[in-house]
Amino acid sequence: MEPSVLEPLTFDIVNKTDELLLKPNEPQLQKCLLCDECFEVNVSEDDLIFKHLLKEHKLVIADCKKIPDIPKYLAYWRERFKHKEIQELCVGIKTNSKETDIEPSELYYLLCDVLPEDKVLREQLQQSKLVAALSQQQLEREDTEFSHMCLFCKEQFEGNRLDIFYHMMESHNLNIGHPDNLVYKEEFLDLLQYKLDSCHCLYCEKTFKDRHVLKEHMRKKQHKKLNPQNKTYDRFYIINYLELGKNWEDIQSEGEGNINAEEDEHVWSDWEADDMDGSLSNAVCLYCEQKDAPLTILQHLASVHGFDIIDIRDRLQLTFYQQIKLINFIRRKVHLNSCSYCDAKFRSANELFEHMKVSDHSRQIPSIKVWDQPEYFFPTYENDNLLCALDIDDDSEADVSAVIAEDLKLDDAIKCRDEFLQEIME
Secondary structure (H helix, E strand, O other), rough: OOOOOOOOOOOOOOOOOOOOHOEEEEEEEEOOOOOOOOOEEOOOOOHHHHHHHHHHHHHEEEHHHHHHHHHHHHHHHHHHHHHHOOOOOOOEEEOOOOOOOOOOOOEEEEOOOOOHHHHHHHHHHEEEEEEHHHHHHHHHHHHHOOEEEEOOOOOOOOOOOOHHHHHHHHHHHHHOOOHHHHHHHHEEEEEEHOOOOHHEOOOOOOOOOOOOOHHHHHHHHOOOEEEOOOHHHHOOOOOOHOOOOHHHHHHOOOOHOOHHHHHHHHHHHHHHHHHOOOOOOEEEEEOOOEOOOOOHHHHHHHHOOOOOOOHHHHHHHHOOHHHHHHHHHHHHHHHHOEEOOOOOEEEOOHHHHHHHHHHHHHHHHHHHHHHHHHHOOOOOOOOHHHHHHHOOOOOOHHHOOEEEOOOHHHHHHHHHHHHHHOOOOO
16 A cells, blocks of 8 residues: 655754754755755755756756745655656656757656646645744734843833834834834844844844944945845744745835826727737847847848847757747847856956957857757746747757646645645645
């Protein structure tokens, strides 16, 4: 009889003491999903465990940075792979499957929210975090036994947790946002206290020789605020729990684009007619900062930069998926400020663009072996609308074929997921 996936798990995480005693971005130890090798996980898409899965097991986990709780996500799939083969649970993608392909065909596996089991898992993890955060926030509002001394002076605060944050804002100019939006406030204070006691600046995160020097630095540089790039602080703001795959920056940017009801009615009334060519979804040029409708950007690339994807496609007989990989390859190189042809590196995008213009390397395409790689199936930027302008040719299915997981029953997946999550979250 097959072992149950519902047995309680012991997470492979070191230092399961107070999370807040961990320094910012200090890694946790996680075991590979398919072997016994362990990796330090900083809870980001750049973690070595994801690169290991791709290289050694040909397993790609899509949208890693959008996973609400990476340790629990990995624990779930690690347990599932103990009892099911990878081809039973994942989407398969075959490369170099045409008879004319020189390189050997390889089969890669993909875990993404297209799979019902993966989708419901991500949604449940997000929902669980939101419910827990809201419950904690309510408890903090009702609890009156709180006691903590100000981080910057010796004044003691009792009862309402908001008082200490308002005090630090008004008396010490600490800018951490509206206190009503905070959650896990005591842990947040402990983390800030730990950083200040260690003489770490909250904003630039430099270390100073003593508390007095740190205090003067933060005062003169106006560094009495948090580093927005440090994801350690995200868990203390309730807005980061509201929507799957989005943090406060994403939600705030959406809010800035709001329009009033009259404008909204006008925009949506003739949406179908106006967006037939994709003009409402702008694309960005590969070699400059020009933005326009995807088809217009393709014309711009051909006329201004000499990069004619239609001519390249016909000349090299590229499939649809090879076109995608070529675009994604160039995007990746430009993101790294590297020339897509000669691989020269530059200090800024402007220097790179100038090099491409002078050298005319935007017209040159490197050897197909350089960019026709599985890693370039996945775009550098989410929602790269330039890819939407590529034409699908009839032979595209010969290059990459999807192998859908067999015997995947949605009801069983949901039941398994729910019971499993109940175990690991208690």
